[in-house]
Structures are given as C-alpha cells and as structure tokens.
Amino acid sequence: xxxxxxxxxxxxxxGRIAGALPVAIGLRERGHQIMFAVRDLTAAExxxxxxxxxxxxxxxxxxxxxxxxxxxxxxxxxxxxxYLDVTGLDxxxxxxxxxxxxxxPDLLVANHSPTAxxxxxxxxxxxxxxxxxxxxxxxxxxxxxxxxHADALLSSLAETExxxxxxxxxxxxxxxxxxxxxxxxxxxxxxxxxxxxxxxDHYSGRSAPRYWGPLFVASEGAIPVWSSGGxxxxxxxxxxxxxxxxxxxxxxxxxxxxxxxHAPGVASSIMRRYRSSCLSVAAEPVHMxxxxxxxxxxxxxxxxxxxxxxxxxxxxxxxxxxxxxxxxTADNIVRYGAGKSVLQGPGAPSVxxxxxxxxxxxxxxxxxxxxxxxxxxxxREEQIQAITARCAELLAGP
Amino acid sequence: xxxxxxxxxxxxxxxxxxxxxxxxLILREHGHEVVFAVRDLPRTKxxxxRHHLPLLQSPMWVxxxxxxxxxxxxxxxxxxxxxxxxxxLAAMARGWLTLYEMVHPDLVVIDHGPTALIAAMVAGVRRxxxxxxxxxxxxxxxMPSFRPWLDVSADRLQxxxxxxLDVVNEALLALGAERKLTVLAELFDADExxxxxxxxxDHYQRADGHxxxxxxxxLGGDEPQWPLSEGPKIFVxxxxxxxxxxxxxxxxSDMRASVLLYLPGLALGSAESYxxxxxxxxxxxxxxxxxxxxxxxxxxxxxxxxxxxxxxxxRPLLVIPEQVEQFLVARQVVKLxxxxxxxxxxxxxxxxxxxxxxxHGEFAEAARRFATKYSRFGQAxxxxxxxxxxxxxxxxxxxxxxx
Numbered sequence: 021x022x023x024x025x026x027x028x029x030x031x032x033x034x035g036r037i038a039g040a041l042p043v044a045i046g047l048r049e050r051g052h053q054i055m056f057a058v059r060d061l062t063a064a065e066x067x068x069x070x071x072x073x074x075x076x077x078x079x080x081x082x083x084x085x086x087x088x089x090x091x092x093x094x095x096x097x098x099x100x101x102x103y104l105d106v107t108g109l110d111x112x113x114x115x116x117x118x119x120x121x122x123x124x125p126d127l128l129v130a131n132h133s134p135t136a137x138x139x140x141x142x143x144x145x146x147x148x149x150x151x152x153x154x155x156x157x158x159x160x161x162x163x164x165x166x167x168x169h170a171d172a173l174l175s176s177l178a179e180t181e182x183x184x185x186x187x188x189x190x191x192x193x194x195x196x197x198x199x200x201x202x203x204x205x206x207x208x209x210x211x212x213x214x215x216x217x218x219x220x221d222h223y224s225g226r227s228a229p230r231y232w233g234p235l236f237v238a239s240e241g242a243i244p245v246w247s248s249g250g251x252x253x254x255x256x257x258x259x260x261x262x263x264x265x266x267x268x269x270x271x272x273x274x275x276x277x278x279x280x281x282h283a284p285g286v287a288s289s290i291m292r293r294y295r296s297s298c299l300s301v302a303a304e305p306v307h308m309x310x311x312x313x314x315x316x317x318x319x320x321x322x323x324x325x326x327x328x329x330x331x332x333x334x335x336x337x338x339x340x341x342x343x344x345x346x347x348x349t350a351d352n353i354v355r356y357g358a359g360k361s362v363l364q365g366p367g368a369p370s371v372x373x374x375x376x377x378x379x380x381x382x383x384x385x386x387x388x389x390x391x392x393x394x395x396x397x398x399x400r401e402e403q404i405q406a407i408t409a410r411c412a413e414l415l416a417g418p
Numbered sequence: 419x420x421x422x423x424x425x426x427x428x429x430x431x432x433x434x435x436x437x438x439x440x441x442x443l444i445l446r447e448h449g450h451e452v453v454f455a456v457r458d459l460p461r462t463k464x465x466x467x468r469h470h471l472p473l474l475q476s477p478m479w480v481x482x483x484x485x486x487x488x489x490x491x492x493x494x495x496x497x498x499x500x501x502x503x504x505x506x507l508a509a510m511a512r513g514w515l516t517l518y519e520m521v522h523p524d525l526v527v528i529d530h531g532p533t534a535l536i537a538a539m540v541a542g543v544r545r546x547x548x549x550x551x552x553x554x555x556x557x558x559x560x561m562p563s564f565r566p567w568l569d570v571s572a573d574r575l576q577x578x579x580x581x582x583l584d585v586v587n588e589a590l591l592a593l594g595a596e597r598k599l600t601v602l603a604e605l606f607d608a609d610e611x612x613x614x615x616x617x618x619x620d621h622y623q624r625a626d627g628h629x630x631x632x633x634x635x636x637l638g639g640d641e642p643q644w645p646l647s648e649g650p651k652i653f654v655x656x657x658x659x660x661x662x663x664x665x666x667x668x669x670x671s672d673m674r675a676s677v678l679l680y681l682p683g684l685a686l687g688s689a690e691s692y693x694x695x696x697x698x699x700x701x702x703x704x705x706x707x708x709x710x711x712x713x714x715x716x717x718x719x720x721x722x723x724x725x726x727x728x729x730x731x732x733r734p735l736l737v738i739p740e741q742v743e744q745f746l747v748a749r750q751v752v753k754l755x756x757x758x759x760x761x762x763x764x765x766x767x768x769x770x771x772x773x774x775x776x777x778h779g780e781f782a783e784a785a786r787r788f789a790t791k792y793s794r795f796g797q798a799x800x801x802x803x804x805x806x807x808x809x810x811x812x813x814x815x816x817x818x819x820x821x
Binding site: 061062066069075076080081082102109110114115121123261285 | 453457459461475476479481482505508517520521
C-alpha cells in the first residue's frame with residue numbers, strides 16, 4: 021500500500037490540520053500509511069495524536085522575517101517565508117527534500133505548502149493540492165493580488181514574482197529539478213482539490229473550477245457546556261492572541277446572553293479576568309457541529325472552516341478578521357448577506373451594540389438559512405469519499 | 419553501516435552545527451550515515467557549504483509565552499520554549515519520537531535538545547549529549563543559577579525547577595513513559611556526555627566534569643582576503659544584525675589597520691557600503707584556521723567556539739557579549755587574561771580597547787599559554803575521540819538506556 025505525506029507548512033492555528041484529518045483517516049482506512057509535516061505541532065497533538073496519526077515539524081524559517089508588510093498576493097506570502105533570499109529558500113527546500121527522501125511518500129498532499137511543492141519537483145512522488153481557495157490561487161502570471169488589495173500594483177507583484185521565480189529556479193537547478201516560469205507552475209499538480217464553495221472562494225474569476233466543498237472537522241472535540249439555558253446563545257471562536265481579544269470578550273459579556281468562548285490554548289490565568297455567570301470557556305477544541313447547532317449566532321475571525329460550519333448549520337456570523345485571508349472570507353460573507361464584519365477603531369459602535377444589531381436583524385439569519393438550504397445536499401462523507409477515491413487512484417496509478 | 423542522528427533543538431548561531439560537523443565528516447568517511455535535525459535550516463545549509471548532509475527540521479514550539487522575566491536558570495529558560503504546558507511539551511516530544519521512528523538512528527547526539535532527550539528516553543534510543551558547559555549543566559538539584567553575580571533566591575530556583583519538573587513528568591505520562599524524573603537534571607542522563615570545553619572555558623564550575631575539549635569547525639569556509647593596508651590585522655566576527663555594528667565599524671575605519679569582518683545575517687547589499695580600502699566584509703563563513711593564524715586580534719561576541727578557536731591559535735580578544743551564555747564565556751576569558759570585555763550598554767571606545775590589547779603583550783601572552791597548554795586540540799582532536807566513542811555507542815552490543 022502507499023505512503024502519503026500531508027504537508028501543512030503554513031497552517032497557523034489548527035483549521036487546516038483539522039480540515040485534512042478526515043481525508044487522512046479515509047486514506048488510512050484504505051490501507052495507506054500517513055505522515056503529517058506541520059508548522060505547529062501543538063495542533064497535531066490535539067487532532068492527530070488521538071487518532072494515532074504521526075507528525076513531524078515542517079521546515080520553518082527562524083526567526084520569521086517580520087520586516088515585510090502584510091501580504092497582498094500569494095507571491096508576497098512566499099516573500100515573507102524567505103523566498104526573496106536564495107540561501108533562506110535553499111535551507112527550507114533541503115529540509116523538505118530530506119523528509120521526502122526519508123519518508124518516501126508515493127503521494128504528497130500539499131495543504132498550503134508551497135515549499136513542499138518546490139522541493140518535490142522532479143521527484144517521482146504524485147502530488148495534489150488540498151485546501152480552500154486561498155491556498156490555491158488562480159494560475160495566472162503573475163498570480164493575482166488578493167481581491168481586498170485590488171489596488172496593489174500589478175507591476176510590483178510581477179516584480180516580486182520575477183525575483184521569487186529566479187530564486188526558486190536557482191535552488192531547483194542545484195538539485196537538478198525542472199525549473200518554473202511562473203509561481204503558478206508550482207501549483208501545477210496531479211489534482212487540485214479546491215475545497216470550498218463558489219460563495220466562499222477567496223478568489224473569483226477562475227476558469228472552469230471544480231469545487232469539492234469545504235473541509236472542516238465538525239465532530240472532534242468537547243461537547244459544549246453552556247452557562248445557562250436561555251437564548252439567544254453566542255458561540256465565539258476567538259484566538260487568545262487576537263488584538264481585539266479583550267474588547268470582544270468584554271463586549272460579549274455585556275450582552276448578558278449565554279456565551280461559549282473557544283479560545284484555543286488560552287491560559288487559565290488570562291480567562292480569570294473574564295469571570296461572568298453567562299460565560300463559559302473552552303481552551304481545547306469543541307464539537308463544532310453541536311455548538312453551532314445549539315447557538316443562535318457565531319462570532320469568529322472568519323476562518324474558512326468555521327464559517328463553512330456555521331453557514332451549513334444556518335447560523336449568521338459576526339466577524340473579526342485579522343489576516344488578509346480572513347478579510348477575504350469576511351468580504352464574501354458580507355456580500356452574501358449572512359453576516360457582518362465588526363467595525364473597529366475610534367468612532368465605531370461598541371462590540372455589544374454591533375453584535376446585538378446583527379442578532380436583532382432577521383435578514384442575516386434568513387440568508388444563512390438560505391445558504392443551508394442551498395447546500396442541503398452537501399454530504400461531508402461523500403466529499404471525503406470522493407477525495408480519498410481520487411487520491412487512491414493516483415496512488416494506484418502508473 | 420550505522421545511522422547517527424545529530425539533533426540541535428534550541429539556541430541560535432552556527433556553533434551548534436560546527437561543533438559536531440568535523441566528527442560527522444569522520445563518521446561518514448568511516449561509512450556511517452549521519453543525518454542532521456536542526457533548528458535553523460538556512461543557517462545550517464550555509465555553514466555546511468560544500469558538505470552535503472541530509473538535513474531535517476527539528477521540532478519547534480511556535481507559540482509565545484510572553485511576560486517572563488530574564489531567565490536565571492535552565493528551567494526558567496525552558497519556560498520560554500513551551501515547558502509551561504504538558505500538552506505543548508508532549509506535542510514537541512511526539513514530533514521527536516516520529517523523527518526517531520522515521521530516521522531509525524543507532525545513536526542520537528543531542529546538542530541543546532531537552533525535548534530530544536525526553537523523546538529519546540521514552541523511545542529507549544541510545545543517546546549522547548554534546549555541547550559547551552552551558553548546554554550540559556551539572557547534575558544539581560535544584561538546577562543552579564547561571565547568573566552567579568546576581569543574588570537569585572533559592573526559593574526562585576526551587577520554584578522553577580518544580581514547575582518544569584511537574585510539566586515534564588505530566589508529558590512523560592502522556593507519552594506512555596513508565597517512569598518519572600525525580601529531579602530535572604535527570605533530563606541529561608545519557609550514554610555519554612561530550613562536554614566540549616575545558617575547565618577554563620566552562621560556563622559552570624563543576625567538580626566531576628569529563629572534558630573532551632573545545633569543538634568547532636575551523637576548516638570550512640572561504641579563504642580570507644585581507645585588505646592590503648598597513649597596521650595590525652583585526653578579525654571581527656559579529657552578527658550582521660547586531661545593533662552596535664555601525665559604531666564599531668565607524669571606529670574601525672578610523673584605525674590604521676587591516677580589518678576583515680565576518681558578519682553573518684547581514685542585510686543583502688549592506689556589505690558593500692561598509693567595505694573600504696582597509697576593510698573587507700564577508701557575509702559567508704571564512705576558513706577560521708587561516709584567519710586566526712593571520713590575525714593579531716579577534717573581536718567577537720564571545721561565542722564559545724570562536725573564543726576557543728582564537729585562544730587555541732594564541733590570539734587575544736576583545737569580547738562584546740550579548741547573551742548570558744556569551745557573558746559567562748567572556749568572563750572566563752577575561753579571567754584568563756587573554757581578553758578585555760566590552761559592556762555593550764555603555765558607550766565603549768572600541769578603538770582604545772583594541773589598541774590597549776595590542777600594545778600590552780600580556781593579553782597575547784595569556785592566549786599563547788592557553789594554546790600551548792591545549793595544543794592537543796584544534797586539528798584532529800577532539801573529533802577523532804568523539805567519533806570513536808560514537809562508533810562504540812552505535813554497535814548493537816548493549817541496549818540504550820531507557821527511563
């Protein structure tokens with residue numbers, strides 16, 4: 021049977037690892053051997069270890085280069101990863117190539133893992149891309165800017181891309197691997213599992229995309245315990261390092277509605293600051309399907325997986341995006357009408373008032389119910405089955 | 419053919435890799451396979467240069483534990499790297515366990531790798547520690563302060579030891595280990611400890627150390643090209659990101675000297691702006707044996723490897739420590755009489771300090787005494803001895819020590 025390496029190089033938080041989990045389990049059930057390479061092993065401990073799935077550290081640049089500004093395109097993500105410096109890239113590629121040599125996978129599942137895609141060029145391993153629209157940009161040359169940065173100068177993106185392509189080719193040449201003409205060539209793989217819906221796609225204007233449906237884990241984690249039985253109930257998924265963490269929590273407490281906060285990995289010393297009879301806190305993952313079902317509104321960063329679970333459950337959203345990727349998803353939700361991004365900064369109404377306004381306005385709930393009805397036929401088991409079947413085909417292939 | 423995994427988990431710079439590189443090359447020549455798992459892949463790739471060794475990424479804790487005061491002891495250091503949480507520690511240790519399963523080493527040689535040590539214990543993999551004194555602390559309980567000039571309370575040391583010990587034991591339980599540690603220093607129990615220093619350069623005062631001698635790679639790197647100017651030859655090895663760099667370079671450019679600088683991590687393009695007729699800058703490693711043979715003085719931040727290499731070549735130093743680990747080495751070499759130390763927080767007169775060291779022969783004299791005393795180190799030793807011991811440990815005659 022085959023060996024499959026799941027590469028999660030850029031998985032901040034646990035969304036991508038959790039999303040890939042059912043696919044990994046599905047492939048293991050078919051008799052394949054699975055290995056993960058992840059950026060954050062802590063997330064692996066939560067989601068993979070309980071299933072006996074193994075993980076190694078993905079190659080990572082230390083210290084991170086924080087001197088560059090927020091990325092405005094996929095190529096600028098690569099710049100932040102160190103692709104503007106050929107020695108930096110060289111080191112990461114060597115790390116991936118050793119891993120590919122030692123584990124010797126027959127299939128590489130690249131889950132937002134550009135350097136694994138660079139390193140695997142010219143090797144016999146079959147390769148797929150698995151993930152949301154953000155990790156699989158339309159294959160243009162140069163790659164497009166993020167829609168939220170439509171004003172980014174195409175010429176500056178093209179210039180960055182040219183430098184990156186030069187560096188990638190220098191590294192590829194040193195290991196006798198085939199060169200690329202554009203960053204898009206990196207994403208030229210045996211299958212592109214574009215795991216989202218058109219409404220949630222980070223990019224628009226793809227030519228003939230096949231949408232495989234969003235990836236998420238709905239049934240791992242603890243069953244929610246609410247502080248009291250009243251309604252409306254709020255489920256809030258807020259990272260403890262969100263710049264507005266304190267404002268968001270205090271705003272939610274002011275509403276005096278039952279609120280369940282999932283703050284991954286938050287220290288109990290921090291949560292002691294937010295004692296309230298209406299608040300319960302989960303530092304470890306919660307059962308997303310259940311908690312969504314039991315809540316009336318979902319507050320989150322606009323991570324793709326959380327948003328998908330909420331909408332498939334017909335729940336409106338209150339969004340606090342903090343990265344370009346999340347802003348793109350939040351913009352999609354706002355366009356669809358199933359939620360709102362919370363305004364921040366001076367002059368903005370309080371968090372309490374903004375959340376209250378969204379809950380009080382029936383249009384948001386109505387739109388999220390429409391989303392749920394529209395995708396009523398979507399079955400996660402069938403999606404996972406289809407993805408694993410296609411992977412199995414590639415594993416069996418010539 | 420046996421397999422050896424070299425594991426570097428914590429700390430920065432090139433010293434961890436260069437310490438073991440000469441030994442790794444001997445072992446490879448003897449037909450063994452050597453795999454490196456390292457914290458900093460790009461830096462390692464540069465340091466290895468023409469030597470192509472398989473490199474893997476060491477497990478890392480990528481989160482933050484903000485608001486901690488400066489570390490006073492090894493346990494307090496560990497609190498900065500995920501050792502406040504048993505689940506985070508178990509996650510990293512499991513990363514090492516998976517690496518061991520994949521690489522299947524006959525021996526792991528661990529440089530500044532507490533979590534690699536924990537995983538080796540759990541897996542029963544044969545293991546050796548390697549490092550300067552700082553990375554192989556003495557077996558004391560609680561683990562001692564590494565800032566002996568500060569009055570650190572016994573209570574504080576005890577508390578940190580207890581907190582970290584509890585987390586380690588909880589993680590061991592989660593990983594299915596059968597035994598717990600009774601004191602944290604048991605972390606360093608290994609089949610061998612390659613304490614790569616000499617008593618004069620040890621970060622800790624210890625009674626029972628077996629010293630293997632300083633280890634560093636002096637043969638790799640580019641051939642040095644000194645500027646053709648009059649005056650003493652000054653070799654500078656500082657991080658290219660060091661905040662005081664501009665001031666130092668300013669003063670050096672006013673000196674009648676030939677200055678060669680190795681500034682790793684220097685921003686692209688800045689090397690040219692510093693270069694002049696009397697000053698040459700390299701962002702790539704230089705062949706240290708030759709540089710040291712040719713120079714009159716070494717200016718560095720007192721990394722153990724550079725200091726040891728300079729002393730073994732009989733060269734005096736001006737040391738500018740940045741971290742506690744470097745400060746401890748700096749203190750020792752000042753005690754030897756072979757260096758002057760700069761307090762980087764003061765406004766030091768680099769030029770005057772360098773002149774003093776060069777004009778007073780006793781600094782160079784002290785360095786030469788060290789070189790004579792330890793003349794057995796620097797070329798084939800201690801690498802040959804370490805390689806020999808590694809080979810003995812890799813033979814399957816006895817089982818590795820588990821927990």
